[in-house]
Amino acid sequence: MKARFALALGMALFATACAHHRDVRPGADGVNRVVIQTDDTDEGGRNAIPQANHYCEQSNKHAAIIEEGSKYTGKMSEDSYRTGKTVSKVAQAVGGAGYVFGGKNERVAGGVVGLGGGIADSALGNGYTVDMKFKCQ
DSSP states (O other), X not given: OHHHHHHHHHHHHHHHHHTTTTTEEXXXXXXXXXXXXXXXXXXXXXXXXHHHHHHHHTTTOOEEEEEEEEEEOOSSOHHHHHHHXXXXXXXXXXXXXXXXXSOHHHHHHHHHHHHHHHHHHHHHOOOEEEEEEEEEO
């Protein structure tokens, strides 16, 4: 059992190590892009920078950001998407609190509400695309 756990942990670490710049798209004239699908544009932007830096570090260079932007690319209206994301996050938090702090009945209800919130969040997906252009210098 310990060997399986160690193997699974090793594989997870290896997979993570290989994914340092999985969203980088090399481009012409040295202008590269990081394109990230996300539900939080701030977080997406923060995730793009280390990927660009890691990509450039392979050539002993640093990333110089040229342009960064984000846009809503979801399938429903942006207002409906934001409302759905908010409701799903609240359901997860309230359900989790009920599960942890409630009595027997509250735990069951909290688990159901939290699970429903998680399913809704997953179904809504990542509605934004962050696109950052950079050069290695």
